[in-house]
Amino acid sequence: MRQSKLFLNTMRENPADAEIxxxxxxxxxxxxxxxxxxxxxxxxxxxxxxxxxxxxxxxxxxxxxxxxxxxPAVQPEELWVQSGRSETYGPDMFRLADRHDRRMVLGxxxxxxxxxxxxxxxxxxxxxxxxxxxxxxxxxxxxxxxxxxxxxxxxxxxxxxxxxxxxxxxxxxxxxxxxxxxxxxxxxxxxxxxxxxxxxxxxxxxxxxxxxxxxxxxxxxxxxxxxxxxxxxxxxxxATPLAKADATNTPRATVVPTPGTKTIADLCQVLSVPASSIIKVVVYMADGQAVGVCLRGDHEVNEAKLKAVLDVTNLRLASADEVLARAGKRVGFVGPNAPIRIVFDRDVMSVADGVAAMAGEDEHIIHVVPGRDFELKETVDIRNVVEGDACPRCGEALAxxxxxxxxxxxxxxxxxxxxxxxxxxxxxxxxxxxxxxxxxxxxxxxxxxxxEQSHDEKGIIWPLSVAPYQVHIVLVSVKDEAQVKASESLYHRLLAAGVEVLFDDRDERPGVKFNDADLIGLPVRVTVGNKIKDGQVELKDRKTGEVQVLSVEEAFGAVLGMVK
Amino acid sequence: MRQSKLFLNTMRENPADAEIxxxxxxxxxxxxxxxxxxxxxxxxxxxxxxxxxxxxxxxxxxxxxxxxxxxPAVQPEELWVQSGRSETYGPDMFRLADRHDRRMVLGxxxxxxxxxxxxxxxxxxxxxxxxxxxxxxxxxxxxxxxxxxxxxxxxxxxxxxxxxxxxxxxxxxxxxxxxxxxxxxxxxxxxxxxxxxxxxxxxxxxxxxxxxxxxxxxxxxxxxxxxxxxxxxxxxxxATPLAKADATNTPRATVVPTPGTKTIADLCQVLSVPASSIIKVVVYMADGQAVGVCLRGDHEVNEAKLKAVLDVTNLRLASADEVLARAGKRVGFVGPNAPIRIVFDRDVMSVADGVAAMAGEDEHIIHVVPGRDFELKETVDIRNVVEGDACPRCGEALAxxxxxxxxxxxxxxxxxxxxxxxxxxxxxxxxxxxxxxxxxxxxxxxxxxxxEQSHDEKGIIWPLSVAPYQVHIVLVSVKDEAQVKASESLYHRLLAAGVEVLFDDRDERPGVKFNDADLIGLPVRVTVGNKIKDGQVELKDRKTGEVQVLSVEEAFGAVLGMVK
Missing domain, CATH: 3.30.930.10 (Bira Bifunctional Protein; Domain 2)
Structure with a gap:
C-alpha cells in the first residue's frame, strides 16, 4: 500500500480525552x-x-x-425476560421498540x-x-x-x-x-x-x-x-489460611475508653496498635436480614465470597440507622458478640492479642483472644487476599x-x-x-x-502476527531519483514475494516520515535514503531498535527472513 | 466436515410462511x-x-x-436530522434512546x-x-x-x-x-x-x-x-417516442352521451374503442397544487418522472372531492381542457382519432385530434414504458x-x-x-x-464459487466395511488436496442421504455404495445431473478437475 493513497491522519498530540x-x-x-x-x-x-x-x-x-x-443483534426482549436477565442487565442494555411497538434489545x-x-x-x-x-x-x-x-x-x-x-x-x-x-x-x-x-x-x-x-x-x-x-x-x-495465633501469654481482656474513634485508623492511633490486631465487624443487609462479617482490621470483605456463603441475591452495606436498629450499637462499635448473625473470617484466628468493640459505646476491649473471649460460630474464607498472602497451591507469596x-x-x-x-x-x-x-x-x-502492552514513548510496537503491514519502506526523499528507483523496486519485489508492505512514498520531510513510522509501529522498517548512492539501505527492527546497514539485496533477504 | 458432526437439520416440508x-x-x-x-x-x-x-x-x-x-451501527440521530433524512426515513429506521436519553438510530x-x-x-x-x-x-x-x-x-x-x-x-x-x-x-x-x-x-x-x-x-x-x-x-x-398520428382524415369532434362510465374499461366497452384511443387525465396534488396528467388510456403515469418534471416533494393522487373542487368535474370526466395545469405525455400525439372527456358530465367527445381539438402546452415523457415500446437506443422492442x-x-x-x-x-x-x-x-x-436463480424441484444448485462445500461424499451404508474404508480414504485425500468436503458419514437410510444431498446442492457428489466391491464410485454433477461410474482413482482426479 502506498502511504500517499492510504486514508491515514497521524496526530502529534494526545487527544484531550485520552488518558491511557x-x-x-x-x-x-x-x-x-x-x-x-x-x-x-x-x-x-x-x-x-x-x-x-x-x-x-x-x-x-x-x-x-x-x-x-x-x-441476530436485534433480539426480542421477551427472551431476556424469560431468562431473568432483562432485570439484571437493567439500563446496561440498549432497548428499543420496533414500529409495531414490540420491545427489542440490542444483544x-x-x-x-x-x-x-x-x-x-x-x-x-x-x-x-x-x-x-x-x-x-x-x-x-x-x-x-x-x-x-x-x-x-x-x-x-x-x-x-x-x-x-x-x-x-x-x-x-x-x-x-x-x-x-x-x-x-x-x-x-x-x-x-x-x-x-x-x-x-x-x-x-x-x-x-x-x-x-x-x-x-x-x-x-x-x-x-x-x-x-x-x-x-x-x-x-x-490464600493459605494464616497460622493460628499462640495466645497463651495474652493478658486478660480489659475495657478501655475510645471516644470518637470512627475508623480503624483512629483506633490504631489512639491505642498504638497495628490494624492487624483489630477485630472488626462490618454489617451488611443480605436479602433484608442484617449479617455481620467479622475479620481483621487490615482485611477487606470479599462480597462475592460473602454472597456465595449466604446464598443471597441482594447484598449491600447496612446504613448507619440499620446498624443501630439491628445490632444495637453505632457504626464502629459493633463487635463479634453483637446480637445478629455473625460470619467469621477464618483468619481472625491469627490474632493473638486483639482489640474489639465488645463493650459499651465509645469503649473497646483490648487483649481480646478469639475463641477465648468470644465464640466463632461460622468460620469461613470471606476476605480479599492481600499481597504477601501465601499461595493456596505452593505457599509462596501472592502478588x-x-x-x-x-x-x-x-x-x-x-x-x-x-x-x-x-x-x-x-x-x-x-x-x-x-x-x-x-x-x-x-x-x-x-x-x-x-x-497497551506493546508500545514505547514513540509509538506502537506491533507483534508480527497482527501488524497492519509487516514492513514499512520509508523513501527519504521523493526528489532523489536513485532513492525513488530503489524503493519502488524493493516495494514491488516484496509485494511479489507475498510480503505486506506499507510504502511511505509521500513528499514529506524525513522527520515527519520517521516519526510516523515509529508511531505506526510496523515490525520492520527499511529506510531508503542517502546511502543508496553506495547501494545501501537501513533495516530497523521496531522492537529492539537494532539498525543494520545492508545492500538492497541483503535487505531483501533479511526482510523475508524476519516476516516469514 | 463430517455431516454427523455438522449442526444441520434439513426439512422435508416447506415452512408455512415461505412463499418463494x-x-x-x-x-x-x-x-x-x-x-x-x-x-x-x-x-x-x-x-x-x-x-x-x-x-x-x-x-x-x-x-x-x-x-x-x-x-458504527449505533449513530446519533442528530446526524440524520442534519442531512434531512431522519424525516424521510421515518419509521423505517430503528430508533432508540440511550441511558442518558440521547436519541440514537441503528444505521x-x-x-x-x-x-x-x-x-x-x-x-x-x-x-x-x-x-x-x-x-x-x-x-x-x-x-x-x-x-x-x-x-x-x-x-x-x-x-x-x-x-x-x-x-x-x-x-x-x-x-x-x-x-x-x-x-x-x-x-x-x-x-x-x-x-x-x-x-x-x-x-x-x-x-x-x-x-x-x-x-x-x-x-x-x-x-x-x-x-x-x-x-x-x-x-x-x-422509450423512443411513438410516431405522431396522421389525423388528416379524422372526422369532426362530436359529443356522445356516456352515462355511468367510471373507468377506461367502461368507456372502451360503451364506445367500442381500444384503450389506446382514449385520452385520459389523471389529477394529482403536487405540493398542494392540483395538476392534471394527460396521457393515453392504455398508458400509466410514471410518478418518478412526474415528480422530477414538477420539481415537487409531495405528490399524491387527488381525492374525488379535490378533483371536483379544483377541476370542476367528477373523476372520469376531467379532460385536457380542464381549468388546471395540465402536463401532456408526448405520446398523446400518437392518437389519430381519440375519445376525451371535454364536454359535460356523463358525456365524452369522439373523433378528438390532439393539437386540433385541444392545445398541448407542456409535452414531456411522463409515462411508464410498456412491453413492445421501442428501445431508446436501438429501436427494437422492450420487454x-x-x-x-x-x-x-x-x-x-x-x-x-x-x-x-x-x-x-x-x-x-x-x-x-x-x-x-x-x-x-x-x-x-x-x-x-x-x-432463487439456481435451484430445481429437489433443492439448491450452488455455483462452485460460493458453495458451502465443493464436494459431497455420500457413504451409502456405514455398515459396509469396504464402503466405509473407501469413503474415509477419499475424504482424507481430498482434504489433503485442499478440497472442501462434506462427508455424509451418518447412519441414515440411503434415500434420506440422497434427498439431503440434492437439497443442500453441493456442486459435485461422490457416492460410495455397492459398486465399491468392483472398486467403483459414482460421480454426479449437481447442475447437469450427469452421472459417471469411475474407479476411486479416476473419481479423485475428476473431482480435482471439477473444483479447481
Missing part, C-alpha cells in the same frame, strides 16, 4: 476515531489489525471443532438467542456435544465509556456456546476452549494469565476462568503467585497485578437450559436437560490490550 | 432460521456461503483501491457517518480521490418483512463511499465500481443486468444504476431491450423482467457534503465542496438471489 496509552496511540496512529461516547469507527489500519486478530481467533475455534454462525451477548435456537434444533443425544461460535458487533450501554476501546458501547466479540449431555462432556470442551484461548493469546504475542474467576451475573456454578492481559491500564486486579502459575481475580482468589479482561469462559451448567426448558432425548428415549458452557473473547478489546 | 423458492430452500437446507419477523440467524452452512460471497466482494473492492473500514446506511468522518479527516486536495468501504450488519425496520432474506430488518451489506474534487473524478470511480460489480456478479455465477435507475430518497442527481438479478421472485420490474443491452428500472425507463435488486450505485454529487459543509482546500488554497458517490451491495440478499 492504548487510547492515545490508537487515535494518534489513525487506527480509530470516536463517533460518539464509547462508539468508534475502525479506520483502515485499525480494521486490518482487527481482521487479523479475528482470523486467528477463527482458526483456533475451527481447530477445536466449533462451528461458525451469525446470530450484549447471545445466551438467550442461542439457547432458544438449540431448543428448536436439537432433540437427540446424537446431535451432542455441539459448539457454535460467532464473531460479531455487540452492544452494551455502559454508564461511563472510557479507555478508548477498553470500555465501549459498541464492540467486537467472539462468543461461543457449547451444549452437552453430561458435565464430563462440558469439562472436555471447556478444557479445549481453555487451551485454544492460550494458543490465541500466544499467537497474538501478548503476556496474559488465565485466572480463576467468579461467574457473576452470567450465572452458572461450574467454574470460570478469565483471561487477563497484564497491564497497568487494566481495571481488574489479579492475584498471582510469584512462584507457581496460580492466578485468580480478586473476587475469586484464595497483585492489574489486568485487562480479554476473555472469559464459563461452565454454565443448566442456568439457561432450565429457563428455556431445553432438553434432549437420551439413548433410552428419556428427556434430559442439556448442559451448557459459554466462552467470550473481546476482539476489539484485545486490539487495545496489545497496544 | 429461496426462502423455502434456505430454511429446508438448514442455512437460516428466523428469530423474529425479518430477523434471521445464519447457521453454519448459510454462514459459509455468506462468508464466501463477502470475500469475493472484498477482493474486488480491494482491487479498485477501495479501503476497508468499519463504521440502515452510512452516508451521514462517513461524511462527518471525512469532514474531520480530509482537508487537502492531496487526500482525494478516496474510496472507503465496509461489510456490515445493517438495520431497517421494514413494515412487512417477507421473502426470507429478500426483505428483512437485519441484513448484511457492503457499502462504499467515494470522495472527489471533481465530477470527472467521480465518473472514473463510478465506472470502476460499475465494472467491479459486474466482476463480482460474474464470479458469483448469477444472471444479472445493470439497469439505469432513479436516485430516489438517497438523493443526488448525477446518475445511478441498479444491479438486478433476474428472477420471477423479484419485486422490481426491469424494462430491457430484446436486442441491445439497454436496461432500466420501470421508474427510469424511457419486462422481474428483478431482485442486489446492488445500487449512485453519483451523489454534493447532496451530503452540502448538508455537512464538507470541503477541501484546492491547489490554490481555496475552499471547495467535496463531490461524493455511494455504492451498496446487499450480501445477504445476494445469497437469497443465488438460490
Amino acid at each position: 496509552a492504548s487510547h492515545q496511540l490508537m487515535v494518534r496512529a489513525g487506527l480509530i476515531r470516536q463517533l460518539t461516547a464509547g462508539v468508534y469507527t475502525f479506520l483502515p489500519l485499525g480494521y486490518r489489525v482487527l481482521t487479523k486478530i479475528e482470523a486467528i481467533v477463527e482458526s483456533e475455534m475451527d481447530a477445536i471443532g466449533a462451528q461458525e454462525v451469525l446470530l 450484549p451477548t447471545h445466551e438467550e438467542v442461542v439457547t432458544s435456537l438449540i431448543n428448536n434444533e436439537v432433540n437427540s443425544y446424537r446431535q451432542l456435544p455441539l459448539t457454535l461460535y460467532q464473531i460479531q458487533t455487540k452492544f452494551r450501554d455502559e454508564v461511563r465509556p472510557r479507555g478508548g476501546l477498553l470500555r465501549v458501547r459498541e464492540f467486537r466479540m467472539k462468543d461461543a456456546y457449547s451444549f452437552h449431555t453430561s458435565l464430563e462432556s462440558l469439562d472436555e470442551t471447556y478444557r479445549d476452549m481453555h487451551d485454544a484461548y492460550c494458543k490465541i493469546f500466544e499467537r497474538l504475542g501478548i503476556l496474559y494469565r488465565a485466572v480463576e474467576a467468579d461467574s457473576g451475573a452470567i450465572g452458572g456454578t461450574g467454574g470460570s476462568h478469565e483471561f487477563m492481559v497484564l497491564s497497568d491500564a487494566g481495571e481488574d486486579t489479579v492475584a498471582g503467585c510469584t512462584h507457581c502459575d496460580y492466578s485468580a481475580n480478586l473476587e475469586k482468589a484464595v 497483585f497485578y492489574n489486568g485487562i479482561e480479554v476473555g472469559h469462559i464459563f461452565k454454565l451448567g443448566t442456568r439457561y437450559t432450565d429457563a428455556f426448558d431445553t432438553t434432549y432425548l437420551d439413548e433410552k428415549g428419556e428427556s434430559c436437560r442439556i448442559t451448557m458452557g459459554c466462552y467470550g473473547l473481546g476482539t476489539s478489546r484485545v486490539l487495545a490490550a496489545i497496544v | 423458492a429461496s426462502h423455502q430452500l434456505m430454511v429446508r437446507a438448514g442455512l437460516i432460521r428466523q428469530l423474529t419477523a425479518g430477523v434471521y440467524t445464519f447457521l453454519p452452512l448459510g454462514y459459509r456461503v455468506l462468508t464466501k460471497i463477502e470475500a469475493i466482494v472484498e477482493s474486488e473492492m480491494d482491487a479498485i483501491g477501495a479501503q476497508e473500514v468499519l463504521l 440502515p446506511t452510512h452516508e451521514e457517518v462517513v461524511t462527518s468522518l471525512i469532514n474531520n479527516e480530509v482537508n487537502s486536495y492531496r487526500q482525494l480521490p478516496l474510496t472507503l468501504y465496509q461489510i456490515q450488519t445493517k438495520f431497517r425496520d421494514e413494515v412487512r418483512p417477507r421473502g426470507g432474506l429478500l426483505r428483512v430488518r437485519e441484513f448484511r451489506m457492503k457499502d462504499a463511499y467515494s470522495f472527489h474534487t471533481s465530477l470527472e473524478s467521480l465518473d472514473e470511480t463510478y465506472r470502476d465500481m460499475h465494472d467491479a460489480y459486474c466482476k463480482i456478479f460474474e464470479r458469483l455465477g448469477i444472471l444479472y443486468r445493470a439497469v439505469e435507475a432513479d436516485s430516489g430518497a438517497i438523493g443526488g442527481t448525477g446518475g445511478s444504476h441498479e444491479f438486478m438479478v433476474l428472477s420471477d421472485a423479484g419485486e422490481d420490474t426491469v424494462a430491457g431491450c430484446t436486442h441491445c443491452d439497454y436496461s432500466a428500472n420501470l421508474e427510469k425507463a424511457v 419486462f423482467y422481474n428483478g431482485i435488486e442486489v446492488g445500487h450505485i449512485f453519483k451523489l454529487g454534493t447532496r451530503y457534503t452540502d448538508a455537512f459543509d464538507t470541503t477541501y482546500l484546492d491547489e490554490k488554497g481555496e475552499s471547495c465542496r467535496i463531490t461524493m458517490g455511494c455504492y451498496g451491495l446487499g450480501t445477504s440478499r445476494v445469497l437469497a438471489a443465488i438460490v
Whole structure:
C-alpha cells in the first residue's frame, strides 16, 4: 500500500480525552476515531489489525471443532425476560421498540438467542456435544465509556456456546476452549494469565476462568503467585489460611475508653496498635436480614465470597440507622458478640492479642483472644487476599497485578437450559436437560490490550502476527531519483514475494516520515535514503531498535527472513 | 466436515410462511432460521456461503483501491436530522434512546457517518480521490418483512463511499465500481443486468444504476431491450417516442352521451374503442397544487418522472372531492381542457382519432385530434414504458423482467457534503465542496438471489464459487466395511488436496442421504455404495445431473478437475 493513497491522519498530540496509552496511540496512529461516547469507527489500519486478530481467533475455534454462525443483534426482549436477565442487565442494555411497538434489545451477548435456537434444533443425544461460535458487533450501554476501546458501547466479540449431555462432556470442551484461548493469546504475542474467576451475573456454578492481559491500564486486579502459575481475580482468589495465633501469654481482656474513634485508623492511633490486631465487624443487609462479617482490621470483605456463603441475591452495606436498629450499637462499635448473625473470617484466628468493640459505646476491649473471649460460630474464607498472602497451591507469596479482561469462559451448567426448558432425548428415549458452557473473547478489546502492552514513548510496537503491514519502506526523499528507483523496486519485489508492505512514498520531510513510522509501529522498517548512492539501505527492527546497514539485496533477504 | 458432526437439520416440508423458492430452500437446507419477523440467524452452512460471497466482494473492492473500514451501527440521530433524512426515513429506521436519553438510530446506511468522518479527516486536495468501504450488519425496520432474506430488518451489506474534487473524478470511480460489480456478479455465477435507475430518497442527481438479478421472485420490474443491452428500472425507463398520428382524415369532434362510465374499461366497452384511443387525465396534488396528467388510456403515469418534471416533494393522487373542487368535474370526466395545469405525455400525439372527456358530465367527445381539438402546452415523457415500446437506443422492442435488486450505485454529487459543509482546500488554497458517490451491495440478499436463480424441484444448485462445500461424499451404508474404508480414504485425500468436503458419514437410510444431498446442492457428489466391491464410485454433477461410474482413482482426479 502506498502511504500517499492510504486514508491515514497521524496526530502529534494526545487527544484531550485520552488518558491511557492504548487510547492515545490508537487515535494518534489513525487506527480509530470516536463517533460518539464509547462508539468508534475502525479506520483502515485499525480494521486490518482487527481482521487479523479475528482470523486467528477463527482458526483456533475451527481447530477445536466449533462451528461458525451469525446470530441476530436485534433480539426480542421477551427472551431476556424469560431468562431473568432483562432485570439484571437493567439500563446496561440498549432497548428499543420496533414500529409495531414490540420491545427489542440490542444483544450484549447471545445466551438467550442461542439457547432458544438449540431448543428448536436439537432433540437427540446424537446431535451432542455441539459448539457454535460467532464473531460479531455487540452492544452494551455502559454508564461511563472510557479507555478508548477498553470500555465501549459498541464492540467486537467472539462468543461461543457449547451444549452437552453430561458435565464430563462440558469439562472436555471447556478444557479445549481453555487451551485454544492460550494458543490465541500466544499467537497474538501478548503476556496474559488465565485466572480463576467468579461467574457473576452470567450465572452458572461450574467454574470460570478469565483471561487477563497484564497491564497497568487494566481495571481488574489479579492475584498471582510469584512462584507457581496460580492466578485468580480478586473476587475469586484464595490464600493459605494464616497460622493460628499462640495466645497463651495474652493478658486478660480489659475495657478501655475510645471516644470518637470512627475508623480503624483512629483506633490504631489512639491505642498504638497495628490494624492487624483489630477485630472488626462490618454489617451488611443480605436479602433484608442484617449479617455481620467479622475479620481483621487490615482485611477487606470479599462480597462475592460473602454472597456465595449466604446464598443471597441482594447484598449491600447496612446504613448507619440499620446498624443501630439491628445490632444495637453505632457504626464502629459493633463487635463479634453483637446480637445478629455473625460470619467469621477464618483468619481472625491469627490474632493473638486483639482489640474489639465488645463493650459499651465509645469503649473497646483490648487483649481480646478469639475463641477465648468470644465464640466463632461460622468460620469461613470471606476476605480479599492481600499481597504477601501465601499461595493456596505452593505457599509462596501472592502478588497483585492489574489486568485487562480479554476473555472469559464459563461452565454454565443448566442456568439457561432450565429457563428455556431445553432438553434432549437420551439413548433410552428419556428427556434430559442439556448442559451448557459459554466462552467470550473481546476482539476489539484485545486490539487495545496489545497496544497497551506493546508500545514505547514513540509509538506502537506491533507483534508480527497482527501488524497492519509487516514492513514499512520509508523513501527519504521523493526528489532523489536513485532513492525513488530503489524503493519502488524493493516495494514491488516484496509485494511479489507475498510480503505486506506499507510504502511511505509521500513528499514529506524525513522527520515527519520517521516519526510516523515509529508511531505506526510496523515490525520492520527499511529506510531508503542517502546511502543508496553506495547501494545501501537501513533495516530497523521496531522492537529492539537494532539498525543494520545492508545492500538492497541483503535487505531483501533479511526482510523475508524476519516476516516469514 | 463430517455431516454427523455438522449442526444441520434439513426439512422435508416447506415452512408455512415461505412463499418463494429461496426462502423455502434456505430454511429446508438448514442455512437460516428466523428469530423474529425479518430477523434471521445464519447457521453454519448459510454462514459459509455468506462468508464466501463477502470475500469475493472484498477482493474486488480491494482491487479498485477501495479501503476497508468499519463504521458504527449505533449513530446519533442528530446526524440524520442534519442531512434531512431522519424525516424521510421515518419509521423505517430503528430508533432508540440511550441511558442518558440521547436519541440514537441503528444505521440502515452510512452516508451521514462517513461524511462527518471525512469532514474531520480530509482537508487537502492531496487526500482525494478516496474510496472507503465496509461489510456490515445493517438495520431497517421494514413494515412487512417477507421473502426470507429478500426483505428483512437485519441484513448484511457492503457499502462504499467515494470522495472527489471533481465530477470527472467521480465518473472514473463510478465506472470502476460499475465494472467491479459486474466482476463480482460474474464470479458469483448469477444472471444479472445493470439497469439505469432513479436516485430516489438517497438523493443526488448525477446518475445511478441498479444491479438486478433476474428472477420471477423479484419485486422490481426491469424494462430491457430484446436486442441491445439497454436496461432500466420501470421508474427510469424511457422509450423512443411513438410516431405522431396522421389525423388528416379524422372526422369532426362530436359529443356522445356516456352515462355511468367510471373507468377506461367502461368507456372502451360503451364506445367500442381500444384503450389506446382514449385520452385520459389523471389529477394529482403536487405540493398542494392540483395538476392534471394527460396521457393515453392504455398508458400509466410514471410518478418518478412526474415528480422530477414538477420539481415537487409531495405528490399524491387527488381525492374525488379535490378533483371536483379544483377541476370542476367528477373523476372520469376531467379532460385536457380542464381549468388546471395540465402536463401532456408526448405520446398523446400518437392518437389519430381519440375519445376525451371535454364536454359535460356523463358525456365524452369522439373523433378528438390532439393539437386540433385541444392545445398541448407542456409535452414531456411522463409515462411508464410498456412491453413492445421501442428501445431508446436501438429501436427494437422492450420487454419486462422481474428483478431482485442486489446492488445500487449512485453519483451523489454534493447532496451530503452540502448538508455537512464538507470541503477541501484546492491547489490554490481555496475552499471547495467535496463531490461524493455511494455504492451498496446487499450480501445477504445476494445469497437469497443465488438460490432463487439456481435451484430445481429437489433443492439448491450452488455455483462452485460460493458453495458451502465443493464436494459431497455420500457413504451409502456405514455398515459396509469396504464402503466405509473407501469413503474415509477419499475424504482424507481430498482434504489433503485442499478440497472442501462434506462427508455424509451418518447412519441414515440411503434415500434420506440422497434427498439431503440434492437439497443442500453441493456442486459435485461422490457416492460410495455397492459398486465399491468392483472398486467403483459414482460421480454426479449437481447442475447437469450427469452421472459417471469411475474407479476411486479416476473419481479423485475428476473431482480435482471439477473444483479447481
